[in-house]
Amino acid sequence: MKRFFKSQRGSALVIFGLAAVVLIGFAALVTDVGMMTYHEVRLSNAVDSAALAGAQELIYKVTTPESKAFDYMTKNGYQTSTTTVTREDNGNSIRVTSTYDVKFGLARVLGFQSKTLKATAKGKVLPIIAINNGVRPFAIQDQTLIYGQQYTLKEGGGDGTTGNYGAIELGGAGAQVYYNNIVNGYSGRLAVGDNIETEPGNMSGPTERGVDLLIAQDPHTPKCTYDHYVPNCPRIITIIVVNTLNVNGRATVQIKGFASFFLEGVNGSGNNSEVIGRFIKTISGGDVSDTQTDYGMYGVRLTR
Ligand SMILES: [Zn+2]
Numbered sequence: 202m203k204r205f206f207k208s209q210r211g212s213a214l215v216i217f218g219l220a221a222v223v224l225i226g227f228a229a230l231v232t233d234v235g236m237m238t239y240h241e242v243r244l245s246n247a248v249d250s251a252a253l254a255g256a257q258e259l260i261y262k263v264t265t266p267e268s269k270a271f272d273y274m275t276k277n278g279y280q281t282s283t284t285t286v287t288r289e290d291n292g293n294s295i296r297v298t299s300t301y302d303v304k305f306g307l308a309r310v311l312g313f314q315s316k317t318l319k320a321t322a323k324g325k326v327l328p329i330i331a332i333n334n335g336v337r338p339f340a341i342q343d344q345t346l347i348y349g350q351q352y353t354l355k356e357g358g359g360d361g362t363t364g365n366y367g368a369i370e371l372g373g374a375g376a377q378v379y380y381n382n383i384v385n386g387y388s389g390r391l392a393v394g395d396n397i398e399t400e401p402g403n404m405s406g407p408t409e410r411g412v413d414l415l416i417a418q419d420p421h422t423p424k425c426t427y428d429h430y431v432p433n434c435p436r437i438i439t440i441i442v443v444n445t446l447n448v449n450g451r452a453t454v455q456i457k458g459f460a461s462f463f464l465e466g467v468n469g470s471g472n473n474s475e476v477i478g479r480f481i482k483t484i485s486g487g488d489v490s491d492t493q494t495d496y497g498m499y500g501v502r503l504t505r
Pocket of ligand 1: 419420421424425430431434435436
């Protein structure tokens with residue numbers, strides 16, 4: 202009888218022991234797996250933002266892409282010793298890879314001490330093929346653009362014969378729509394391959410007022426210049442690269458790409474006024490493509 206009770210107590214202990222392991226196991230699942238998921242998301246967000254920011258520096262070159270990427274990782278609480286930043290795709294991509302050790306709590310009872318998480322992301326700069334809004338109503342003919350060089354974004358009407366001086370009709374014809382598009386940017390989407398209409402006529406008044414207003418709106422001190430500017434400056438404008446401007450009157454032309462310019466101002470006045478901008482390279486939102494011609498305007502494609 203005594204022996205029987207003893208063995209019963211023994212199995213009760215065994216059952217209690219097993220139940221405790223199961224309970225701790227469940228608790229470990231809830232807390233430690235939850236914590237692991239939290240750290241997985243956090244680490245992957247950090248490498249994503251570091252790859253995006255690093256890739257932008259491939260174009261802006263204010264600092265190096267590598268130091269920018271490391272900077273983002275340390276700001277998010279990760280160590281540079283566990284992060285690698287490499288260039289891929291002939292220098293057009295930045296890859297950020299980072300690891301993080303999650304130290305377990307309750308799961309240690311079950312023999313799991315820690316797990317090393319790893320996340321990687323690649324930011325690749327590619328030419329823009331579509332922009333959802335903000336394009337200005339100027340166009341230049343398809344050509345090889347040279348960084349830092351001055352270009353005429355809208356010619357003076359003085360000695361023209363075709364009636365086309367670089368103005369484009371976006372969202373409606375006429376000088377008022379044209380002026381609004383200079384000041385605020387066109388509100389619609391434009392993509393490579395789209396057919397658009399030219400806006401013939403000199404329109405020197407609205408052109409001068411619009412461009413002067415944009416330049417006056419630059420809030421930055423010291424004033425921005427083409428090689429030292431704040432990326433969201435009102436003087437940075439995006440215009441359209443078209444197949445040709447050698448057309449008569451209001452005519453259909455085709456979008457070949459998009460390019461950014463730093464607005465220098467309006468030269469001359471009246472019939473001879475022309476808009477001058479310097480070609481710059483920028484990063485923008487919008488759709489990108491591997492096969493688009495490079496006109497110096499890029500977006501970043503993020504992949505794992
Ligand atoms: Zn500025």
